[in-house]
Amino acid sequence: MVKLSLVYFIAGLAIATPETRHCRCRPHEECWPAHQEWSRLNDTIHGNLVAIRPVASVCHEPEFDGSACKAVTENWHDSLWRAAQPGAVQWENWESWAEHNETCYIESEKDTKCSQGRVSLYSAKVQTAEHIQKAVAFARTHNLRLAIRNSGHDYLGRSTAPESLQIFTNGMKNITFVDNFVPAGAPRGKSEGHAVTMGACVHLAELYQAAGETNRTVQGGASHTVGAAGGYIQAGGHSPFGARGGLASDNALEFEVVTANGTLVIANEYQNTDLFWALRGGGGGTFGVVVNVTVRTLPEAPVIVANLNLTTSLGHDQFWDAVSEYHGALPELNDAGGSGYYFGFPILPVNSTTEISAMTSFLLFAGYTNTSAVDDLYAPLRSKLRKLPGVTVQYGTFPLPSVNSTLQNKWAGEGGDATGGVAAVISRLYSKDLLTSKDGPSRLVKAWRNLRYGPGDSFRGHAVGGGAVAANGKKIDSAVNPAWRKTITHLVISRAWEANATVERQHAIIENATNVEIPLIRSVEGEDQMGSYGNEAHPYEPGFQRSFWGDNYPRLYQIKQRWDPEGLFIARLGVGSEDWDDAGLCLKR
Numbered sequence: 002m003v004k005l006s007l008v009y010f011i012a013g014l015a016i017a018t019p020e021t022r023h024c025r026c027r028p029h030e031e032c033w034p035a036h037q038e039w040s041r042l043n044d045t046i047h048g049n050l051v052a053i054r055p056v057a058s059v060c061h062e063p064e065f066d067g068s069a070c071k072a073v074t075e076n077w078h079d080s081l082w083r084a085a086q087p088g089a090v091q092w093e094n095w096e097s098w099a100e101h102n103e104t105c106y107i108e109s110e111k112d113t114k115c116s117q118g119r120v121s122l123y124s125a126k127v128q129t130a131e132h133i134q135k136a137v138a139f140a141r142t143h144n145l146r147l148a149i150r151n152s153g154h155d156y157l158g159r160s161t162a163p164e165s166l167q168i169f170t171n172g173m174k175n176i177t178f179v180d181n182f183v184p185a186g187a188p189r190g191k192s193e194g195h196a197v198t199m200g201a202c203v204h205l206a207e208l209y210q211a212a213g214e215t216n217r218t219v220q221g222g223a224s225h226t227v228g229a230a231g232g233y234i235q236a237g238g239h240s241p242f243g244a245r246g247g248l249a250s251d252n253a254l255e256f257e258v259v260t261a262n263g264t265l266v267i268a269n270e271y272q273n274t275d276l277f278w279a280l281r282g283g284g285g286g287t288f289g290v291v292v293n294v295t296v297r298t299l300p301e302a303p304v305i306v307a308n309l310n311l312t313t314s315l316g317h318d319q320f321w322d323a324v325s326e327y328h329g330a331l332p333e334l335n336d337a338g339g340s341g342y343y344f345g346f347p348i349l350p351v352n353s354t355t356e357i358s359a360m361t362s363f364l365l366f367a368g369y370t371n372t373s374a375v376d377d378l379y380a381p382l383r384s385k386l387r388k389l390p391g392v393t394v395q396y397g398t399f400p401l402p403s404v405n406s407t408l409q410n411k412w413a414g415e416g417g418d419a420t421g422g423v424a425a426v427i428s429r430l431y432s433k434d435l436l437t438s439k440d441g442p443s444r445l446v447k448a449w450r451n452l453r454y455g456p457g458d459s460f461r462g463h464a465v466g467g468g469a470v471a472a473n474g475k476k477i478d479s480a481v482n483p484a485w486r487k488t489i490t491h492l493v494i495s496r497a498w499e500a501n502a503t504v505e506r507q508h509a510i511i512e513n514a515t516n517v518e519i520p521l522i523r524s525v526e527g528e529d530q531m532g533s534y535g536n537e538a539h540p541y542e543p544g545f546q547r548s549f550w551g552d553n554y555p556r557l558y559q560i561k562q563r564w565d566p567e568g569l570f571i572a573r574l575g576v577g578s579e580d581w582d583d584a585g586l587c588l589k590r
C-alpha cells in the first residue's frame with residue numbers, strides 16, 4: 002500500500018506542470034501578459050480597457066491629490082457614484098483583502114499605504130457582447146483570475162477578486178419592452194406575452210422608471226442601484242411584491258450569455274435548458290457573463306400599504322411577545338396577498354436619555370382598493386396586541402394608485418442607496434409551517450432575542466415569500482433554493498465591523514457569527530431544514546452549498562463542470578468555489 006501511494010505521488014509530480022496549472026497567473030509571474038498584449042486587448046474592445054486603483058488611493062501618499070480626495074470623500078456613501086467606479090464596489094470591506102493586510106480605507110491616515118486589495122488590476126469596460134467575448138477569451142488564454150463586476154452590491158465579495166481582470170458591465174443599460182415575446186427556438190406562435198429585455202447593468206430604479214411608462218410592472222427588489230439582470234436575479238431575487246409576482250427569477254424567460262469558451266449562447270426553455278435552469282437561482286459570476294435577460298412583465302395594480310408599529314419600554318418582555326404575535330399573524334396576512342418588510346429595534350434610542358424597544362412593519366397588498374378589507378385582515382392581530390400590557394400599537398393603511406408608484410415613492414425613487422461602509426450579515430429563511438405551528442413563532446423569537454443588539458441595531462424581516470413564491474414551486478423547475486418555496490420570512494441582521502477594526506477583531510466577529518450565531522438561528526428549524534438566501538447571507542456561511550441550494554447543489558455542480566470545466570468564473574461561495582482557495586487564485590487540490 003505504502004509503495005503504491007508513493008508511485009501515485011511520483012506520477013503526480015511528473016504530470017504537474019509549474020504552478021500555473023493549479024493557480025491563476027499572477028502579476029509577478031512570467032506568464033503575466035506583456036504590455037503589448039494588454040494593448041492588443043484594449044484595441045479589440047475599442048479602447049475600453051483601463052488600469053485601475055482603489056478609489057481611495059487619491060487620499061493616500063504617494064498618490065494623494067487633495068481635490069480628487071475631496072470628491073471621493075463627498076461621494077463615499079453614494080451608490081450611484083460607486084456603481085460607476087471600476088475601482089470601487091459598494092462595500093469597502095470587499096475592496097480590501099484583509100487576510101493579506103491589503104486595505105485602502107478612506108478612514109485611514111493619509112500616510113498609510115493604499116494597497117490594491119481585492120480591486121482588479123485592469124477593467125474591461127464592456128459595451129457589447131463582443132467586448133465581453135474578447136475579455137473572456139483573453140482571461141482564458143492567459144489563465145487570469147476574472148471578476149464580473151455589475152453594481153458591486155454583493156455582500157459576499159463575489160464582484161471583486163485579487164489580481165484579476167474585471168469585466169465591468171456598467172455601460173450595458175438597454176431596456177426594450179415587447180408585447181409578444183417569443184423565446185428563441187420556441188414553436189411558431191408560442192408567445193410568452195408582454196416582456197422586457199434588459200442589458201447586464203440596468204439598475205432596479207432604471208427598470209421601474211422605464212416600466213412605469215408602459216403601465217406594466219416588473220418583479221424586482223427594494224433598491225435603486227442593485228442590478229436587475231446581474232447577481233440579483235441570478236441568485237433568485239426577492240421582491241416586496243413577492244406574494245403577487247414570485248421571485249424575480251421565476252419571471253425570467255431568456256438569458257443571453259457569454260460562456261467560458263467565449264461563445265454567445267441563448268438559454269431558455271427551448272435551448273441550453275441546463276444553463277437556463279442554473280441561471281435562475283444558481284448565483285451570479287458562476288456560469289457565464291449574462292449579456293441581457295428577458296423577463297415577463299405583470300399588469301399594473303392598485304396597492305394598499307398597511308403600516309403597523311409596536312413600541313414598549315426598553316427590553317420589556319412584552320416587546321418580544323408582541324414580535325411573536327406578529328410572526329404568528331404573518332401566514333394569514335400573507336395568504337391574503339400581503340408581503341413586505343419589518344424592522345425590529347430591541348434597543349432604540351429616541352433621545353439623549355431614553356431608549357425604547359420598537360418594531361415597524363410595512364406590508365403591501367396589491368390588487369386591493371378597499372382599506373377596510375385590509376383593516377379586517379389585521380383585526381385579529383391588533384386585538385391580540387391590545388391584550389399585551391405595555392405595548393403601544395400604531396396602525397394605518399394607505400392606498401397608493403399603482404405598483405409603480407409604490408416602488409418609486411417608497412424604495413427606488415430619486416437618488417441612490419446609502420452604501421460605502423463595511424457590510425456583513427447573517428440570515429435565515431423561515432417556513433410557513435414554522436409560523437403556523439403552535440410554538441413556532443415563540444421559538445423563532447426566542448432565538449432572535451438571544452442575539453446581541455447594540456443601540457440602533459435591527460433585525461430586518463423580509464416577508465417576501467408565500468403566495469406566488471410558493472405556488473411557482475409547482476410550476477417552475479429552477480436552481481433557486483428549494484427552501485424559498487416554503488418560506489414566509491427571510492430574517493437578516495448585520496454583523497459588520499468598523500472600517501478601522503483590526504484583523505483580529507474582524508476574525509472574532511466572523512468566528513462568533515459562524516460558530517455561535519448562525520447555529521442559533523439555524524436551530525429553530527434544524528440545520529437541514531430551510532437554508533439561507535445566498536445574496537444576503539454571511540460571507541463565511543458554513544456549508545454554503547446546502548444552505549444556499551439544498552438538494553439542487555449536486556446538479557448545479559455538474560452544470561458548472563459542463564459549462565466551465567476550468568473554473569474561469571469563480572465567485573466566493575459560488576457553485577464550484579469550494580475547489581479553490583478563498584481568493585479564487587489556486588485550486589485546492
Ligand SMILES: Cc1cc2nc3c(=O)[nH]c(=O)nc-3n(C[C@H](O)[C@H](O)[C@H](O)COP(=O)(O)OP(=O)(O)OC[C@H]3O[C@@H](n4cnc5c(N)ncnc54)[C@H](O)[C@@H]3O)c2cc1C
Nearest residue numbers: 151152153154155159222223228231232233239285286291
Ligand atoms: C441596498 C441593497 C438592497 C438590496 N435589496 C434586495 C432586494 O430587495 N431583493 C434581493 O433579492 N436582494 C437585494 N439585495 C441583495 C442583492 O441582490 C445582491 O447584493 C446582489 O449580489 C446584487 O447583484 P448586482 O449584480 O447588482 O451586484 P454585483 O456585486 O455587481 O454582482 C453580484 C454577483 O453577480 C455577478 N454578476 C453580476 N453581473 C453579472 C452578469 N452580467 N453575468 C454574470 N454574473 C454577474 C457578480 O460577479 C457577482 O458574483 C440588496 C442589496 C443591497 C446592498
Ligand SMILES: *[C@@H]1O[C@H](CO)[C@@H](O)[C@H](O)[C@H]1NC(C)=O
Nearest residue numbers: 039040043048049050051052
Ligand atoms: C486603452 O485605450 C484608450 C484609448 O486609446 C486609452 O485611453 C487607455 O489608456 C488604454 N488603456 C490602457 C490600459 O492602456
Ligand SMILES: *[C@@H]1O[C@H](CO)[C@@H](O)[C@H](O)[C@H]1NC(C)=O
Nearest residue numbers: 101102103104113114115504
Ligand atoms: C498592516 O499594514 C499596516 C499599515 O501598512 C502596518 O502598520 C501593519 O504593521 C501591518 N500588519 C501586518 C500584520 O502586517
Ligand SMILES: *[C@@H]1O[C@H](CO)[C@@H](O)[C@H](O)[C@H]1NC(C)=O
Nearest residue numbers: 129130175177198257292293
Ligand atoms: C441582447 O443581447 C444580444 C447580444 O448582444 C443582442 O443581439 C440583442 O439585440 C440584445 N437584445 C436586446 C433587446 O437588447
Ligand SMILES: *[C@@H]1O[C@H](CO)[C@@H](O)[C@H](O)[C@H]1NC(C)=O
Nearest residue numbers: 173174175176177178198200
Ligand atoms: C436596444 O436594443 C434594441 C433591440 O435589440 C435595439 O434596437 C436598440 O437599438 C438598442 N438601443 C440602444 C440604445 O442600444
Ligand SMILES: *[C@@H]1O[C@H](CO)[C@@H](O)[C@H](O)[C@H]1NC(C)=O
Nearest residue numbers: 260261262263264563564565
Ligand atoms: C463551448 O462550450 C459549449 C458547452 O460545452 C459547447 O457546446 C460548444 O461547442 C463550445 N464552443 C466552442 C467554440 O468551443
Ligand SMILES: *[C@@H]1O[C@H](CO)[C@@H](O)[C@H](O)[C@H]1NC(C)=O
Nearest residue numbers: 215216217299300301302303
Ligand atoms: C393600466 O393597467 C391597468 C391594469 O391592467 C388597467 O386597469 C388600466 O386601465 C391601464 N391604464 C391605462 C392608462 O392603460
Ligand SMILES: *[C@@H]1O[C@H](CO)[C@@H](O)[C@H](O)[C@H]1NC(C)=O
Nearest residue numbers: 350351352353354355356357
Ligand atoms: C426623551 O423621550 C422620552 C420619551 O418620549 C421623554 O419622556 C423624555 O422627556 C425625553 N427627554 C428629553 C431630554 O428630551
Ligand SMILES: *[C@@H]1O[C@H](CO)[C@@H](O)[C@H](O)[C@H]1NC(C)=O
Nearest residue numbers: 370371372373374375376377
Ligand atoms: C370594503 O370592505 C368592507 C369590509 O370588508 C366592506 O364592508 C365594504 O363593503 C367594502 N367596500 C366596498 C366598496 O367594497
Ligand SMILES: *[C@@H]1O[C@H](CO)[C@@H](O)[C@H](O)[C@H]1NC(C)=O
Nearest residue numbers: 308309310361395396397398
Ligand atoms: C410608524 O412609525 C414610523 C416611524 O416612526 C412613522 O413614520 C409612522 O407614521 C408610524 N405609523 C403610524 C401608523 O403611526
Ligand SMILES: *[C@@H]1O[C@H](CO)[C@@H](O)[C@H](O)[C@H]1NC(C)=O
Nearest residue numbers: 213214216403405406409410
Ligand atoms: C410612476 O410613479 C412615479 C412616482 O410616483 C410617477 O412620477 C409616475 O408618473 C408613475 N407613472 C405612471 C405611468 O403612473
Ligand SMILES: *[C@@H]1O[C@H](CO)[C@@H](O)[C@H](O)[C@H]1NC(C)=O
Nearest residue numbers: 451452453509513514517518
Ligand atoms: C457571540 O454572539 C452571541 C449572540 O449574539 C453574543 O451574545 C455573544 O456576546 C457573542 N460573543 C462574542 C465573544 O462576541
Ligand SMILES: *[C@@H]1O[C@H](CO)[C@@H](O)[C@H](O)[C@H]1NC(C)=O
Nearest residue numbers: 108499500501502503504506
Ligand atoms: C476606530 O475609530 C474610532 C473612531 O472612528 C475610534 O474611536 C477607535 O479607537 C478606532 N479604533 C482603532 C482600533 O483604531
